[in-house]
Amino acid sequence: SQQGEEDPQALSIQEGENATMNCSYKTSINNLQWYRQNSGRGLVHLILIRSNEREKHSGRLRVTLDTSKKSSSLLITASRAADTASYFCAPRNQFYFGTGTSLTVIP
Amino acid sequence: GAVVSQHPSRVICKSGTSVKIECRSLDFQATTMFWYRQFPKKSLMLMATSNEGSKATYEQGVEKDKFLINHASLTLSTLTVTSAHPEDSSFYICSAQDKRGEGDTQYFGPGTRLTVL
Numbered sequence: 001s002q003q004g005e006e007d008p009q010a011l012s013i014q015e016g017e018n019a020t021m022n023c024s025y026k027t028s029i030n031n032l033q034w035y036r037q038n039s040g041r042g043l044v045h046l047i048l049i050r051s052n053e054r055e056k057h058s059g060r061l062r063v064t065l066d067t068s069k070k071s072s073s074l075l076i077t078a079s080r081a082a083d084t085a086s087y088f089c090a091p092r093n094q095f096y097f098g099t100g101t102s103l104t105v106i107p
Numbered sequence: 108g109a110v111v112s113q114h115p116s117r118v119i120c121k122s123g124t125s126v127k128i129e130c131r132s133l134d135f136q137a138t139t140m141f142w143y144r145q146f147p148k149k150s151l152m153l154m155a156t157s158n159e160g161s162k163a164t165y166e167q168g169v170e171k172d173k174f175l176i177n178h179a180s181l182t183l184s185t186l187t188v189t190s191a192h193p194e195d196s197s198f199y200i201c202s203a204q205d206k207r208g209e210g211d212t213q214y215f216g217p218g219t220r221l222t223v224l
Contacts, residue, residue, distance in 0.1 A: 042215035
């Protein structure tokens with residue numbers, strides 16, 4: 001399968017806490033991208049990490065990549081209610097998305 | 108980031124009619140656009156890859172005669188659901204590939220909710 005598999009499927013945290021979600025994949029990749037989808041809307045590109053990078057930051061987002069384990073993680077620090085959404089990972093320039101992690105941030 | 112629009116955002120139609128959905132890249136040229144279908148609480152399913160000036164490439168199991176795709180310009184792709192039936196009701200999302208940025212990032216439209224009565 002070329003799709004990413006996100007874990008956990010659902011996550012509920014209090015505002016201000018950190019949220020970590022994971023992604024595993026099976027094929028070799030050139031890069032991996034994380035996306036966010038608010039309820040019933042299109043996907044928004046968050047961050048791309050290349051296969052030769054181990055960690056990347058963008059604002060409150062931190063992404064790690066372990067190509068030996070074929071896994072990636074997305075950390076959202078100091079979460080806000082507006083971060084409530086579904087988060088998807090997409091290996092390579094991928095067109096196969098998993099079911100995502102549904103994040104709920106409680107105010 | 109780059110902007111992709113879809114029109115209409117929501118459409119309700121009677122069974123047997125055809126519905127056209129437009130996908131536009133507003134501030135960049137997209138030689139490649141993608142059409143997805145998403146069911147409630149399920150993953151996006153790639154339906155087809157649309158290349159400007161050539162025929163679309165359909166994924167396995169997607170009926171090309173039912174889902175007509177046209178990519179006549181570098182900023183516009185259309186998806187026509189022909190003779191729509193209730194089982195075609197879904198959320199259709201397009202994306203456009205921006206080769207200017209890193210990694211050929213896809214930018215997604217806001218989606219079109221199709222309801223077939």
